[in-house]
Amino acid sequence: MIIKTSIHGQWSSRVAFILAATGSAVGLGNIWRFPYIAGENGGGAFVLVYLLCILLLGLPIMIAEIMLGRRGRQSPINTMLSLARDEGRSPLWGGIGWLGVVTGFFILSFYSVIAGWTLAYLFRAGGASFAGLDAEGVSALFTALISDPEKLLAWHTIFMIMTVMVVARGVQSGLEKAVKLLMPGLLVVLVLLVGYAAIEGNFWQGFAFMFRPDFASLTTNSILLAMGQAFFTLSLGMGAIMAYGSYLSSQASIVKTAAVVVSADTLVALLAGLAIFPIVFASALEPAQGPGLIFVTLPLAFAQMPGGTVFATLFFTLLVLAAWTSAISIMEPATAWLAENHEMDRAKAASIIGGVAWFLGIGSILSFSLWANYTFLGMTFFDTLDYLTSNILLPLGGFLIALFVGFKMKISSVQEELAMRQRWLFYVWYYLVRFVAPIAIALIFLRAVGLI
Numbered sequence: 186m187i188i189k190t191s192i193h194g195q196w197s198s199r200v201a202f203i204l205a206a207t208g209s210a211v212g213l214g215n216i217w218r219f220p221y222i223a224g225e226n227g228g229g230a231f232v233l234v235y236l237l238c239i240l241l242l243g244l245p246i247m248i249a250e251i252m253l254g255r256r257g258r259q260s261p262i263n264t265m266l267s268l269a270r271d272e273g274r275s276p277l278w279g280g281i282g283w284l285g286v287v288t289g290f291f292i293l294s295f296y297s298v299i300a301g302w303t304l305a306y307l308f309r310a311g312g313a314s315f316a317g318l319d320a321e322g323v324s325a326l327f328t329a330l331i332s333d334p335e336k337l338l339a340w341h342t343i344f345m346i347m348t349v350m351v352v353a354r355g356v357q358s359g360l361e362k363a364v365k366l367l368m369p370g371l372l373v374v375l376v377l378l379v380g381y382a383a384i385e386g387n388f389w390q391g392f393a394f395m396f397r398p399d400f401a402s403l404t405t406n407s408i409l410l411a412m413g414q415a416f417f418t419l420s421l422g423m424g425a426i427m428a429y430g431s432y433l434s435s436q437a438s439i440v441k442t443a444a445v446v447v448s449a450d451t452l453v454a455l456l457a458g459l460a461i462f463p464i465v466f467a468s469a470l471e472p473a474q475g476p477g478l479i480f481v482t483l484p485l486a487f488a489q490m491p492g493g494t495v496f497a498t499l500f501f502t503l504l505v506l507a508a509w510t511s512a513i514s515i516m517e518p519a520t521a522w523l524a525e526n527h528e529m530d531r532a533k534a535a536s537i538i539g540g541v542a543w544f545l546g547i548g549s550i551l552s553f554s555l556w557a558n559y560t561f562l563g564m565t566f567f568d569t570l571d572y573l574t575s576n577i578l579l580p581l582g583g584f585l586i587a588l589f590v591g592f593k594m595k596i597s598s599v600q601e602e603l604a605m606r607q608r609w610l611f612y613v614w615y616y617l618v619r620f621v622a623p624i625a626i627a628l629i630f631l632r633a634v635g636l637i
């Protein structure tokens with residue numbers, strides 16, 4: 186049985202879907218996580234592997250996820266269950282949806298904490314707190330924030346409530362408008378920041394750091410991290426894009442849509458890197474300083490540029506909005522499932538999910554202060570959740586999705602849903618999903634655990 190529309194509604198147009206999916210993809214992953222992980226992994230070679238992962242794994246799996254969502258027209262759990270049934274496969278494939286829901290809880294819990302940092306910084310920017318600070322001053326400001334669990338809890342709580350409020354009302358209303366303003370705004374501000382970095386920063390050193398591959402610095406672990414970052418930044422492997430795909434109209438071209446989303450996401454990440462690294466080198470900061478990277482480098486730039494306060498306020502406003510539109514999508518799969526299966530209204534479903542993720546977030550908050558010394562394999566609670574979700578759970582979800590589409594669905598079902606005119610392009614995509622993606626993910630996993 187093929188359901189034509191989802192009970193949760195439908196995007197008003199293909200453009201609306203592009204906006205929503207871009208809103209999901211572009212977020213803290215691009216502006217906070219990409220520069221700091223690239224910085225910790227030596228730059229160039231990491232960035233190259235990341236770009237390869239985007240192109241060879243991310244884009245094909247995004248097409249697969251949208252296709253599954255649109256064909257199933259329900260929450261990821263029920264979509265996978267019904268597609269498995271339609272294709273005569275085991276209901277165990279519903280596990281992809283379950284895995285996604287669990288992964289979503291983990292991600293949302295720490296994502297909201299970091300989004301809380303951006304909220305805190307928005308208020309600091311507005312209050313001109315960066316004006317005149319030097320590198321030490323901005324570092325001290327950051328340390329003061331993250332070592333204050335009560336403050337972090339307050340910001341985390343506010344951000345989670347903001348997210349629940351939107352998800353409760355349904356993702357379509359409001360989201361389209363928000364993203365329409367956000368995306369162009371973010372691009373303009375980032376380009377201006379790159380311009381500032383080019384004039385005042387050490388631009389070529391930053392550029393070379395990002396684009397000159399030094400393969401000696403590329404470890405097995407950094408390959409795993411580059412793959413994990415590709416999944417995280419594109420919101421893949423946990424059903425978020427699948428859930429959004431289930432609200433897409435049957436006429437829209439999935440391939441073109443996915444290509445636009447992936448290009449926009451990649452552009453934003455690269456611009457963020459180009460804005461940050463020249464400032465890092467010009468101020469003798471450390472590229473490998475970890476999760477605080479943008480919270481130290483960018484305020485330093487704002488502290489010294491003319492009109493810095495206004496510009497900083499604008500930047501952090503946009504970053505909060507970008508984090509918000511992403512967090513909304515992280516919550517969507519579980520909310521849609523609760524609403525479908527437990528006849529719960531969306532407001533109640535979203536509140537329950539937000540509540541559980543909020544509670545889990547406390548562990549991440551404490552990781553920066555009271556629990557900083559409780560580590561597992563050298564990682565704090567926050568590091569562990571971040572590592573586990575991005576580098577293991579999301580690629581695992583992507584691996585299973587690729588196997589299901591590549592081997593468990595009839596090729597005729599896949600062709601029917603994608604309705605691609607160019608046959609050769611279909612086969613390129615099909616080959617990537619069927620062989621390249623699962624084999625590459627499996628090899629990177631096996632190598633990371635030392636089995637090959």
Ligand code: PFF
Pocket residue numbers: 209210211212213214215292417418419420421423424425426511512514515
């Ligand atoms: N892609 C988002 C970002 O880059 O910030 C994070 C994210 C959203 C991850 C949705 C996973 C997800 F399902």
